[in-house]
Amino acid sequence: MESRTSHNLFEVYLRLRPSPPGAPASERILTVEAPETKEEEVQREATGVTHITLNPPTDRRRAIEKFAFTRVFEPDAGQLDVFHSAGVVPMVEGVLARDGGDGTDAMIATLGVTGSGKTHTMLGSKTQRGLTQLTLDVLFRSIGLNMLEGLHLASAADSLQASDPSEATLMTASNFIDAVCGDVPGSRSRAATPMIGESHNPLSPGPARRNIQRPSALPQTPDVSNIDMCCDASAEYAVVVSMYEVHNDRIYDLLSPPSRNASSKDIRRRPLLFKSTEIERARDAKTAGATLVEAGKINESLMYLGQCLQTQSEVGTSSKPNIVPYRQCKLTELLFSNSFPSSSSSSQPQGPRRNPQRGVMIVTADPLGDFNATSQILRYSALAREVTVPRIPSITATILANAPPMAGRPPSPVQTHHPRPFMPPGSSGSYRVASSDERATMELAALEIARLSDDIDHLREEVDAQTEARMTAEAHLMSMEDRMLDLEASIRDDCATEFEERLAIELARFKSSLLLEQERNDEHWDRKVDVLERGLGTDEADDKENVLVESLEEELERLRRENVILKRELANRSPSKRRPLEERGDCASSPQGLPTKGEGVAQLGRKMEKMHLSNSNSRAPGGASSGSPKKLRRLGNRKWEHEEDADLEY
Ligand SMILES: Nc1ncnc2c1ncn2[C@@H]1O[C@H](COP(=O)(O)OP(=O)(O)OP(=O)(O)O)[C@@H](O)[C@H]1O
Numbered sequence: 001m002e003s004r005t006s007h008n009l010f011e012v013y014l015r016l017r018p019s020p021p022g023a024p025a026s027e028r029i030l031t032v033e034a035p036e037t038k039e040e041e042v043q044r045e046a047t048g049v050t051h052i053t054l055n056p057p058t059d060r061r062r063a064i065e066k067f068a069f070t071r072v073f074e075p076d077a078g079q080l081d082v083f084h085s086a087g088v089v090p091m092v093e094g095v096l097a098r099d100g101g102d103g104t105d106a107m108i109a110t111l112g113v114t115g116s117g118k119t120h121t122m123l124g125s126k127t128q129r130g131l132t133q134l135t136l137d138v139l140f141r142s143i144g145l146n147m148l149e150g151l152h153l154a155s156a157a158d159s160l161q162a163s164d165p166s167e168a169t170l171m172t173a174s175n176f177i178d179a180v181c182g183d184v185p186g187s188r189s190r191a192a193t194p195m196i197g198e199s200h201n202p203l204s205p206g207p208a209r210r211n212i213q214r215p216s217a218l219p220q221t222p223d224v225s226n227i228d229m230c231c232d233a234s235a236e237y238a239v240v241v242s243m244y245e246v247h248n249d250r251i252y253d254l255l256s257p258p259s260r261n262a263s264s265k266d267i268r269r270r271p272l273l274f275k276s277t278e279i280e281r282a283r284d285a286k287t288a289g290a291t292l293v294e295a296g297k298i299n300e301s302l303m304y305l306g307q308c309l310q311t312q313s314e315v316g317t318s319s320k321p322n323i324v325p326y327r328q329c330k331l332t333e334l335l336f337s338n339s340f341p342s343s344s345s346s347s348q349p350q351g352p353r354r355n356p357q358r359g360v361m362i363v364t365a366d367p368l369g370d371f372n373a374t375s376q377i378l379r380y381s382a383l384a385r386e387v388t389v390p391r392i393p394s395i396t397a398t399i400l401a402n403a404p405p406m407a408g409r410p411p412s413p414v415q416t417h418h419p420r421p422f423m424p425p426g427s428s429g430s431y432r433v434a435s436s437d438e439r440a441t442m443e444l445a446a447l448e449i450a451r452l453s454d455d456i457d458h459l460r461e462e463v464d465a466q467t468e469a470r471m472t473a474e475a476h477l478m479s480m481e482d483r484m485l486d487l488e489a490s491i492r493d494d495c496a497t498e499f500e501e502r503l504a505i506e507l508a509r510f511k512s513s514l515l516l517e518q519e520r521n522d523e524h525w526d527r528k529v530d531v532l533e534r535g536l537g538t539d540e541a542d543d544k545e546n547v548l549v550e551s552l553e554e555e556l557e558r559l560r561r562e563n564v565i566l567k568r569e570l571a572n573r574s575p576s577k578r579r580p581l582e583e584r585g586d587c588a589s590s591p592q593g594l595p596t597k598g599e600g601v602a603q604l605g606r607k608m609e610k611m612h613l614s615n616s617n618s619r620a621p622g623g624a625s626s627g628s629p630k631k632l633r634r635l636g637n638r639k640w641e642h643e644e645d646a647d648l649e650y
Pocket residue numbers: 016017018075112113114115116117118119120121125280364
């Protein structure tokens with residue numbers, strides 16, 4: 001392919017992916033502009049620049065955007081077309097440095113919305129080889145016998161490892177394949193994180209990452225065996241392959257085993273020959289939370305990329321020194337850091353200067369994809385952009401367009417586009433010739449409108465600039481939000497730890513006070529039980545007393561009855577024999593105070609005797625008796641009844 005002279009650090013190509021079968025063509029948002037005239041076709045041939053138009057969906061009042069690219073690959077373009085047309089062969093030539101020297105670094109990067117074909121372009125598919133395989137094929141065949149092998153490779157690997165600032169481990173391709181395929185005895189599924197300065201034998205198989213099947217047949221098409229290049233016959237070559245992914249402004253080494261050490265993800269390794277970078281935009285910028293933060297970071301990276309690409313084109317055209325701000329994010333640093341000529345060694349400022357790298361950016365897009373996402377990617381990656389805002393014709397413009405042309409003056413373009421006279425609604429329909437005053441007024445109005453129209457254009461540009469500034473600010477805001485989230489998480493962790501510590505202390509304090517309280521309660525209950533027991537002992541003594549009292553009362557009752565019986569018996573006797581009972585002497589004969597049955601009767605006899613004597617004594621002086629003889633006689637009939645009762649009771 002004929003190489004074109006360009007001042008750009010990157011040639012930017014657009015590759016459109018084919019539509020999936022059955023997709024409606026009506027939803028196509030992207031069209032490639034065909035040259036309308038012969039001149040345009042010639043110009044395109046000369047410059048190679050192609051334009052595409054991004055059409056907003058019909059329901060939105062969005063501007064129609066036109067983007068310029070070094071070249072556009074249409075959906076039917078194959079891998080080989082891209083390989084040749086993107087100028088990969090001259091890049092490989094530059095790397096090989098046939099004529100000696102340091103050669104020229106080369107960079108191939110893809111950029112696109114998810115699913116737009118980045119992986120397909122770089123790594124191919126099951127049947128098609130991608131740019132990486134095609135390039136390596138050409139490179140290996142061109143180097144041929146000049147490739148380092150055996151012991152030379154081991155020593156070269158050591159020096160490469162020593163000059164590599166990253167933690168990545170170098171190993172030979174065969175050892176890497178063995179490790180990846182996992183059929184090496186004793187291989188592990190995950191490797192330990194290599195330490196800086198740790199020696200590693202590149203000839204020994206490294207730790208296995210995953211057990212994948214060894215591919216039986218890799219795709220062989222497209223074929224590039226016809227491409228033959230020469231290398232420097234006096235040089236020895238080693239090809240170092242590395243793969244990185246830029247995500248969330250971090251660079252991940254895809255070939256190294258995953259490490260738990262987050263800081264190691266940040267370490268950037270500079271590939272000696274190729275860098276392949278894939279960046280992607282979030283599927284939907286409206287998603288919340290982490291995805292939003294992620295989208296913010298990606299948008300920020302894209303914005304810096306846009307700034308760098310814009311500055312690079314200005315570097316070529318303007319005489320003023322223009323510095324490309326590539327150190328603002330990891331993505332642009334990775335893409336552009338080799339783009340500028342520099343001294344090969346700081347200690348030898350007069351030494352040979354390293355050639356700036358050649359860069360190719362392949363932007364991938366889906367013509368049926370998401371309008372917003374595609375528009376954003378294209379806006380930041382295209383070489384040039386034009387915006388056409390669809391205008392709704394105003395009433396004034398329509399009036400002016402319908403005014404008749406002034407004599408002696410060329411008709412204005414607006415007027416020529418609208419030849420039909422304007423008839424306002426309700427008018428008679430007859431056309432009235434305007435006076436010269438009216439025409440002059442209309443001319444002035446037309447000029448004013450033209451001025452206003454220019455103003456509007458300026459304002460639109462300003463709005464665009466403001467929109468971009470707002471996006472930048474939003475991106476910053478999102479990254480700040482991300483930081484705030486991190487901070488919040490760490491504060492929460494701290495709080496949780498402190499809370500747990502305090503909780504443990506309070507729990508211990510609570511337990512000890514609970515134990516104390518339990519002990520106090522136990523003591524209290526013990527005391528109560530003592531008191532109760534003592535109380536129960538007193539009741540028993542009382543009971544004994546009660547029993548005694550009860551038996552005494554019973555005895556007393558019995559004695560009373562006895563007394564009554566005796567009184568009756570006495571009353572039934574003859575009054576002459578009657579002696580009054582000696583008062584209450586009937587109950588003091590036994591030593592216990594209780595008379596036995598025999599003693600009771602004997603006593604009773606004695607008492608009755610006494611009563612008889614005392615009665616007779618008392619009757620003698622007065623002759624008068626206190627008791628009535630009639631009464632006594634009447635009671636005589638019942639005397640024995642009571643005696644029987646008394647006997648029965650005894
Ligand atoms: N030019 C193409 N020709 C044929 N198929 C394609 C092409 N581009 C993309 N595809 C197909 O589209 C699908 C998505 O492509 P791919 O995986 O390369 O997208 P991607 O940009 O890498 O997506 P992601 O960012 O999500 O990884 C794949 O099935 C791929 O085969």
